[in-house]
Amino acid sequence: MHEEPVLADVLDSLEIQGHIDASVKAQAAVYFAERAGHIPDGLLVRLFQGISAWIASFFLLGFLVTIGVLNDTTVSMMFCAAACFAAAIFFARGKRRDTVTHEQFVIAFALVANGLFQGACWDMLHLDYEKASILVLAGIQVGVTLVYFLFFSERTIRFLTSLCALSLFGLWCFWDFENTWGPVIISAICGLYLLSSPFIPNRRDIRAPLELTAALSGLGVLVVMLFGTGHLEWPQQAVWTSLLVLALALKAWMRPAKISWGIGIVTAIVLGVLIHPSIIAALYLLFLGHERGERVLTALGLISLPVFIVMYYYNLEFSLSEKAYILFASGALLLAVRWAILRWSGERAVQGGSAS
Numbered sequence: 602m603h604e605e606p607v608l609a610d611v612l613d614s615l616e617i618q619g620h621i622d623a624s625v626k627a628q629a630a631v632y633f634a635e636r637a638g639h640i641p642d643g644l645l646v647r648l649f650q651g652i653s654a655w656i657a658s659f660f661l662l663g664f665l666v667t668i669g670v671l672n673d674t675t676v677s678m679m680f681c682a683a684a685c686f687a688a689a690i691f692f693a694r695g696k697r698r699d700t701v702t703h704e705q706f707v708i709a710f711a712l713v714a715n716g717l718f719q720g721a722c723w724d725m726l727h728l729d730y731e732k733a734s735i736l737v738l739a740g741i742q743v744g745v746t747l748v749y750f751l752f753f754s755e756r757t758i759r760f761l762t763s764l765c766a767l768s769l770f771g772l773w774c775f776w777d778f779e780n781t782w783g784p785v786i787i788s789a790i791c792g793l794y795l796l797s798s799p800f801i802p803n804r805r806d807i808r809a810p811l812e813l814t815a816a817l818s819g820l821g822v823l824v825v826m827l828f829g830t831g832h833l834e835w836p837q838q839a840v841w842t843s844l845l846v847l848a849l850a851l852k853a854w855m856r857p858a859k860i861s862w863g864i865g866i867v868t869a870i871v872l873g874v875l876i877h878p879s880i881i882a883a884l885y886l887l888f889l890g891h892e893r894g895e896r897v898l899t900a901l902g903l904i905s906l907p908v909f910i911v912m913y914y915y916n917l918e919f920s921l922s923e924k925a926y927i928l929f930a931s932g933a934l935l936l937a938v939r940w941a942i943l944r945w946s947g948e949r950a951v952q953g954g955s956a957s
Contacts, residue, residue: 685717686714837878
């Protein structure tokens with residue numbers, strides 16, 4: 602079965618029913634014709650694309666070193682960075698830029714240009730392995746990220762450069778394990794952006810990579826905390842519990858069945874007091890992804906939730922019997938909340954049916 606006749610029939614039907622006019626139909630036909638060769642937006646496709654382009658960037662670096670163009674001098678690294686950046690722009694502006702091969706070239710050249718530019722700045726500014734140098738590199742990466750957002754529309758490039766910038770800030774916070782409030786600030790910024798991103802007027806190709814960067818950065822901070830870095834746990838608990846309660850409150854305000862959402866808010870507060878903030882963060886991502894239909898956030902929540910539960914379970918300083926009691930009590934609480942929400946929702950549906 603061909604896709605074009607089916608799409609044409611759908612557009613014709615919408616025009617006949619009066620949902621669209623002739624101009625909108627023509628614009629839709631042109632849009633889908635241009636998107637015919639685009640790369641699918643599936644999560645696994647983007648994941649493998651990023652990994653393969655990252656591997657290709659190492660082969661590109663090896664090639665530049667082998668032919669003698671790239672060495673450890675600042676001039677050489679800056680020249681190769683400029684050449685790779687120009688090559689990335691060339692492939693990004695090509696006629697067949699929407700194919701997998703061309704997008705792989707764009708990502709590989711852009712990653713190499715980013716790394717070489719950072720290396721040239723490291724030598725030119727005479728940086729060393731100290732905390733202040735990491736902060737300088739983070740600031741430079743923010744500038745590189747802004748430039749890449751202007752020149753490249755590929756979401757993978759925008760995601761990787763944004764993640765690199767935020768990871769450098771995270772490394773600066775965790776450098777000597779003295780800045781206990783830096784990771785808390787990163788978590789708060791990432792969580793608040795995830796909550797407010799649908800209300801910020803920007804395009805999907807800008808919002809999507811930033812949402813993924815914020816989600817992974819927030820989870821990364823909590824993973825480092827789970828390995829015992831001496832950072833304060835209660836600020837993270839307060840941040841993620843407040844974010845989850847705020848997200849539930851917004852949905853309760855937007856929907857009529859407010860009692861069931863109120864039960865969810867009370868449960869979130871109770872769990873926020875009892876369990877590790879990493880589990881609350883996973884529930885937060887799972888809730889946002891489910892409510893918005895965001896597959897990436899939902900997948901991150903589904904993957905991180907059991908992982909964090911297992912890590913939290915083994916990090917508890919209790920005996921096996923005490924751990925079993927804690928898990929039993931948590932499961933019983935969640936089952937009771939599920940029963941209460943389903944019962945209330947069922948009563949509301951019955952009342953609504955009888956009233957109609």
